[in-house]
Amino acid sequence: MKYLFTTVQGLEDIVVEELAELGAVSASARYMSGRVVAEVPSGPRHLLSLRSVEKFGIFIASGSFEALPDIAAGVEAHLPEIEAYLSRASTVGVSTERVGEHPFTSRDVEAAVGRLFKERGYLISLVDPDVEINVDVVGSEYYVWLTALKESLRDRPYRVYAHYASLNPVVAYAMLRLAKPRPGETICDLTCGGGTICVEAALSAEVRCICVDISLRPLLGASANAEAAGVGGKIDFFLFDSTRLHRAFRPVCDAFIFNPPFGVRIPGNIRRLYRGLNKAMSRLARRDGARAVVITPRWRVFLEHFNGEVLERRVIYQGGIYSSIIVGVVKRAN
Structure with missing residues (x-):
């Protein structure tokens, strides 16, 4: 049909x-x-x-x-x-x-x-x-x-907690596919919010996921979503400032997939944040060539500080905003 x-x-x-x-x-x-x-x-x-x-x-x-x-x-x-x-x-x-x-x-x-x-x-x-x-x-x-089905498939049943700036699960799943994770690898979401990326990854691939957020409330919500999806055992949650995560963690990330704040809903110095996130990626990457898949409307600012090779910039339109999904490989810091 x-x-x-x-x-x-x-x-x-x-x-x-x-x-x-x-x-x-x-x-x-x-x-x-x-x-x-x-x-x-x-x-x-x-x-x-x-x-x-x-x-x-x-x-x-x-x-x-x-x-x-x-x-x-x-x-x-x-x-x-x-x-x-x-x-x-x-x-x-x-x-x-x-x-x-x-x-x-x-x-x-x-x-x-x-x-x-x-x-x-x-x-x-x-x-x-x-x-x-x-x-x-x-x-x-x-x-x-x-x-054929009046309900939208994007309305995942596991989302018992909805972050105010939550990512569409369809986009999260697409980012996972673009990252092409291998079985047994560790995916790091440095700004995990409600945990959509990590839950989609844990449901769709044989990976572990590290979910980091600087705020407790969304982190607890992400944990609740993971439990509702039945994948709580595949995700580790950390309350931490991701721009300083490399000071507490050894290099453990095979791939980075995240949706950083971009300044419309969340105030702050975006340039400083993006510089810190890119620095953290370089130090948390397990090896040269760790994949990075990041979505943001502020892609130019993000790429100013990206230490690696950009493989693709994909434009998408959702929620009245044009965003770019950056796909690249990270150069590990010495």
Whole structure:
């Protein structure tokens, strides 16, 4: 069956990789669309284990457009395929998410498409429809798909504690894949907050994780999340200033994955913090070539102090902010 998967914009290739491991026959995506279309032999129930995906559903059609009527016409051309999933008693809802600038709103799209179903005698529900029809508009293209699961897969059940600046678990999982940890290695999250990165790592790879934060409350929350996920035994928690961690620890880190504060929600001298974190990485790295995967909108400031080789800078868009995921290898300090 052909499905459409949504993810954080900029992580489409991570979804393609994960789907390939699940046996996807084919998959296609456009960078920064946040959408992946794939032919997968598995049923919807088997897709619930995907960690790089936010939502998914049955793919109906896609196409390009110049004006709003083109989108409505595109949906109308595929009404027989959609109606195969409906009965006359079904309530129908239309949902639109737009990416990019357009001379119309999401509500305009929903109204135009909803009118097609209303004219055919279906009851439109704005609250909890039996069948949700998604008409997503990305740039000059539209995607039509039916929701298979109304809940988002990003809402991990282990998150009993929510840090005020918590990282989307989908992004945390993608960062883990970019770090490519080997079995038995130790991953260090120097600014762990609610522990999302370490929990995702412990759930998805045979690694140990060191979770460090300067504040007690988030560290206790991270520990609670780890216990709820059943991976508390794979993570060590430390209340410490990470910029001075090398004074108390021998070099133990095979990879660094973290989401440092960037100055919007958390005040302070970001340049001094980033300099200290980079210095700590150089001294905590077990060897030259330890991987580093760091996400921040302040990537230029971070790279001013990075001691190593940058392999990739990946731009993603989430929460109304463009951030960069820096992938590199750390040069160990002598």
